[in-house]
Amino acid sequence: MNIALIAHDSKKELMVQFCIAYCGILSRHNLCATATTGKLVSEATGLQITTFLSGSQGGGQQISSRIACNEIDMLLFFRDPLFMKAHEPNDVELLRICDVHSIPMATNIATAEVLIHGLERGDLDWREILRDSD
Numbered sequence: 001m002n003i004a005l006i007a008h009d010s011k012k013e014l015m016v017q018f019c020i021a022y023c024g025i026l027s028r029h030n031l032c033a034t035a036t037t038g039k040l041v042s043e044a045t046g047l048q049i050t051t052f053l054s055g056s057q058g059g060g061q062q063i064s065s066r067i068a069c070n071e072i073d074m075l076l077f078f079r080d081p082l083f084m085k086a087h088e089p090n091d092v093e094l095l096r097i098c099d100v101h102s103i104p105m106a107t108n109i110a111t112a113e114v115l116i117h118g119l120e121r122g123d124l125d126w127r128e129i130l131r132d133s134d
Contacts, residue, residue: 001073004063005033011078012037016044018109022116034059060090064097075105076112
């Protein structure tokens with residue numbers, strides 16, 4: 001699976017801790033992330049992560065375009081709901097594009113843990129399920 005990682009500044013350390021905790025699962029998948037999030041997670045875990053621009057410079061849009069092209073299978077986006085960001089309309093667009101393309105996404109650690117456990121069990125191979133129903 002191709003998994004994208006994004007975290008607002010106040011949630012970056014939480015993303016790092018999450019990725020440390022689930023490094024064994026994440027290491028079996030292709031990871032990409034916005035610049036700073038990817039750098040911090042990679043340094044802390046040793047995971048190979050393809051990085052894009054930072055979120056404020058268009059990294060979220062780069063990930064959105066990959067979702068639209070069926071190149072991303074899951075999004076883990078640790079958002080800070082308490083502080084409005086200058087680029088927040090782009091964040092909403094990223095969430096919308098996940099809904100349009102039926103991409104599982106987590107915007108907080110609780111949902112991310114549910115998704116990661118489902119991934120580990122093999123419950124999230126939804127593209128295979130769609131192929132089987134054709």
